Structures are given as C-alpha cells and as structure tokens.
Amino acid sequence: MSVHSGNTPCELCASRKFSLFADLPEQHICTISDNKNLISHRKGQILFYEGTKPLGIFCINSGVVKVYKTASNGKEQILHLSKKGDFLGYSALLGEENYSNSAMIVEDAKICFIPKEAFFSTLFNNTPFFKRITKALSHELGVMEEKLTDATQKSIRERLAFVLIQLGNSYGVEGGENQKIDLILSREEIAGMVGTATESVIRLLSEFKKDNLIELEGKRIIIKDRRGLARLSDFYA
Amino acid sequence: MSVHSGNTPCELCASRKFSLFADLPEQHICTISDNKNLISHRKGQILFYEGTKPLGIFCINSGVVKVYKTASNGKEQILHLSKKGDFLGYSALLGEENYSNSAMIVEDAKICFIPKEAFFSTLFNNTPFFKRITKALSHELGVMEEKLTDATQKSIRERLAFVLIQLGNSYGVEGGENQKIDLILSREEIAGMVGTATESVIRLLSEFKKDNLIELEGKRIIIKDRRGLARLSDFYA
DNA sequence: TATTTCTTATGATATATGTCAGTCTTTTTT
DNA sequence: AAAAAAGACTGACATATATCATAAGAAATA
Numbered sequence A, B: 001m002s003v004h005s006g007n008t009p010c011e012l013c014a015s016r017k018f019s020l021f022a023d024l025p026e027q028h029i030c031t032i033s034d035n036k037n038l039i040s041h042r043k044g045q046i047l048f049y050e051g052t053k054p055l056g057i058f059c060i061n062s063g064v065v066k067v068y069k070t071a072s073n074g075k076e077q078i079l080h081l082s083k084k085g086d087f088l089g090y091s092a093l094l095g096e097e098n099y100s101n102s103a104m105i106v107e108d109a110k111i112c113f114i115p116k117e118a119f120f121s122t123l124f125n126n127t128p129f130f131k132r133i134t135k136a137l138s139h140e141l142g143v144m145e146e147k148l149t150d151a152t153q154k155s156i157r158e159r160l161a162f163v164l165i166q167l168g169n170s171y172g173v174e175g176g177e178n179q180k181i182d183l184i185l186s187r188e189e190i191a192g193m194v195g196t197a198t199e200s201v202i203r204l205l206s207e208f209k210k211d212n213l214i215e216l217e218g219k220r221i222i223i224k225d226r227r228g229l230a231r232l233s234d235f236y237a
Numbered sequence C: 001t002a003t004t005t006c007t008t009a010t011g012a013t014a015t016a017t018g019t020c021a022g023t024c025t026t027t028t029t030t
Numbered sequence D: 001a002a003a004a005a006a007g008a009c010t011g012a013c014a015t016a017t018a019t020c021a022t023a024a025g026a027a028a029t030a
Helices: A014-018 A026-035 A090-095 A116-124 A127-153 A156-171 A187-194 A198-210 A226-232 B014-018 B026-035 B090-095 B116-124 B127-153 B156-171 B187-194 B198-210 B226-233
Strands: A002-004 A037-041 A046-048 A056-070 A076-082 A102-115 A172-175 A178-181 A214-217 A220-223 B002-004 B037-041 B046-048 B056-070 B076-083 B102-115 B172-175 B178-181 B214-217 B220-223
Touching (some): A046 A056, A056 A090, A056 A187, A056 B127, A076 B127, A090 A127, A127 A156, A127 B056, A127 B127, A156 A187, A187 A198, A198 A214, B014 B056, B026 B116, B056 B187, B076 B156, B090 B116, B156 B187, B187 B198, B198 B214
Antiparallel strands (some): A002 A037, A037 A102, A056 A076, A056 A102, A214 A220, B002 B037, B037 B102, B056 B102, B178 B220
C-alpha cells in the first residue's frame, strides 16, 4: 500500500469523467484535489471493515473492489462490485453510522481517499453536487430492493445466469461471437454474489458449459450465448 | 378516498414529532402545510404503483402501508411496512426515476400528499433538512443490504422468527407475559415479508405455536416467548 | 339466510440446493 | 524444485421448502 501524495490532480484525472465529480466546478474540484490522497492497493487488501467509523470517502481511479457483508454463518454476501469512477463509503458517512459493510480489493487498484471534511464542505456548498449524490444513493436503494426481490423469488440458477450477464455488461470484452469476462473472481466470490454455496456455483457453471451457454478458461468465464443466459435468468418473463 | 383540504396544519400535527419534519423551522413548515393535502385511504387501496411517475411525497398521519415489489412470478416481496410519521416515495423523487415499488394500504390510513415543488423547495433551502433526508436514505440502504444478506444466508424459519420479532417491536401491545401484534396481515402478506410461500408460513406458524413460542387468535399473532424466537432467528450469533 | 369467494390449514410429493467427504489441480511458499 | 496450502471439481446424501391437491373455516355478497 503506497501513498502518492499530490499525484495527478483531480482536474486532470482521466477517471473523473466517469464519476459523480464529473461536472464539479473548478473551485470545488480544487478543494477535493488539494485534500485527496492517492493510494495503491493490492488484491486482497481491505479498504474498510464493517462496524468501523468512516473518515472519508473513496474514489476509485482503477481496479475493482467488492463491497460485502459477512453473514452470521461466516459467508460473504457481495452487495456490489465497484470500478473506475465509483464512489465508496459515502452512504455510511451520510447515514452518520459506522460502515454497514466491508470493502476488499479484487483487482489491484489505485484509489483516492477524500477526508470527510473536504467532502462535506463540497457537498454542503454545492447543491447540485449534493443532489447528484442523493440521486445515486436513491438509485442504489432501488437496485438493492430489486436484488432482495430476486433473492427471495428466483432460483439459484436464474440468479447465477443474471450475475453472469451483469459481469459481461461491466467487465466484458467482445471477441467475435463471444464476450469474455475480463475479471478474475474465485468460485467462492461468484457464490457470494449470487448468494449461494460455492459447490452450487461450480456445478451450475459446468451445466451452463454443457449447454453451450458459456466457456470456461481456468477462472475466466466466456459468455457464448447471452440471449440463452437472459432467457434462463427470467429476465423478460 | 376523501380529501380534507386545509385539514390540521402541520404546525399542529401530532404525528409530526415522529417524522423527518420534526424540527423544521416555522417558515418551512408553513410552506409544506399550505401545500399538503390530507387524504383518507381504506385498506387495499393503492398509494402508488411501481413504474409510474412520482409527483410528490407521502407523509403518514395514521394507519399502515406496505411497500412492495411484484416479482416476475407474480408474488409480492414486501420491502417494508410504514406507519405514523413515516415518509414514502421520496427515494423515487430524489432518484429522478419512476417508482421502483408499489404501496398499498394495509390498515385504514390518513396520509398527507406533499407536491414535489413544495418538498423540493424546502429541501434545497434547508440544508439540515436535506441532510436528515439523506441520512434516512442511507440508513434505509443499510437495512436493505442486511435484508438481502439474511435472505440469501438464513433459513425461512429464521427469517420468519425475525419478522415476528420486528412486528412485535413495531406493532406490539404488551399484556402480561405476552406481546400481541396489533396489526392484521394475511398469511400471504407475512409470506411476502419473509420471502417465501404462504403454505410455508402457515406450517411454520403452527410449529412455533406447538413449541409455545406464539399463540394464534385468528389472524392475530401473540408472542409468548420473545427470547425463544430471538434464539431461533439468530442461530449463530 | 343462502351462496359464493377468499383464506387458512394439512397432507403428499418432488426437487433444488446445502453439506460433507474426497480427489485433483493450481498457486503460493519455502 | 519441493512442499504446502488453497482452490476447483465431483459424488453421495439429507432436507428444507416449493408445489399441488383437497378440505374446512371465515368473510363477503347476494
């Protein structure tokens, strides 16, 4: 974990255009920029732990982070994956609560930490920005409600198919007919995304492979029949 | 559904002290008050439908409302129950999206409708109020994440026990050793809260009764052994 | 009051999925 | 390169829970 203080000011940051900072006025960008800290993280490192006190927010410059909760049986439920341009940890800050979830690096990452003072000062002096943050929060809530509904009403097979489609959308690189998911997740992590046992994921993946829906290349998954997966996931019904 | 325009100004509303409007300054209370509309709703009526456009927020003065999503198999997943003092529909408004869920009256209710203009004007001219709304939103997100984790990692029995405890907390009236849940829900609705089939709820309830955890009085449920239920719901902790 | 409709309840049955155990493979460490 | 650890995979098995069917009870309607 290495600190690059003063590295790449936000004004010039390439991943800013993907973020909620996208159209922040010059003045506020500078407040943020002067206070941020770019840190490099390796796979497996923890960004924050459930139950601890948030001191600022994180803005992902590169890499992938999983945000998850640890259930009482010890298993991880992955709530979402975050990548370039995503903000992390603002919900705990705005909720004035300790983190309700944990975050771990899944793919080596460069992440800016913005202390809460700088974040809040920008937020409370810039209503449009505050609105955008609130909008993002509301959207996230809707997504989570959808996930809850899927979790209780859909089968594991349907949910796995859906997770694969989503991974394809976010991390897919096209190659002819196929779409390769360019992100390495363990089977256990995929199980954490679906909310099931690791063995079930393994079994269903080989089934999907047998049915020519996907291709397996070690840990890598290649989607061969996106529509087939969509049909399976009950996306339209 | 009857309209009582100008009924009980917010200044004098008894349920305001339970709400996010609790310490709004006089001036803003009046903006809200002058624009609101108190409407009486009967059980079964719909407040809003998933997919439609929000035009304002709802503030519950009395009664109970269920907020739910309809899954692709036609079953309802109840996301939460709302009562006196609760706000409804602000998430869709702030997210600038159509309603992501529906709301139906579960117990006859009096509900104020506040048009979005009045709500927004208060929100954007009163940062502390905006903060409180955002705080509520963040909290809701955390609760939803917890529900998702429970849904994937706990058994139906555990979840039902937990739902009963929560219903006791929110709608319980004490009576000696026991706690009567003073809210009439169909078994189907309880199933919707737990995220399971109606028959499973019925079966588990009679099991809980046999184990002397609860008492059944028609649709009404009386909690006899709260600690027993808690133990059941939180097996590992 | 009779009739219809909805809800609760119980039984029989099927099955998806979790758990446990063991092997093989890949990755990491020494 | 060898040893150790972690992860992927497969099989056997148990079971919680969904589904279907049917009946009794309650509530709504005529």
